[in-house]
Amino acid sequence: MYIIKVKGVAKIPDYVQLRDDRFTLLAYFRVDRPEKHLDKIGLGEKQAYIMDLIKDLPFGQILKLEL
Structure with a gap:
């Protein structure tokens, strides 16, 4: 599984994406x-x-999550 943190702009908040392999x-x-x-x-x-x-x-970096 991968985690990506996305930076929001102006009134759009920061988001996180969780993605599979x-x-x-x-x-x-x-x-x-x-x-x-x-x-x-x-x-x-x-x-x-x-x-x-x-x-x-x-922000913008992909992290591999090992659970």
Whole structure:
């Protein structure tokens, strides 16, 4: 799974993309509202870990997530 953090512009907030190994989009959510999106794809229990990674991830960089 891959994480990409996308920088918002003007009134558009920052977003996060979660993609699988074939780079298919699994989730797309605002950085400040991940709860229901992570629950929907079965990663609700890993929310704290994922959000810690996202907090330190520079915009535009792709991070491979090993769960």
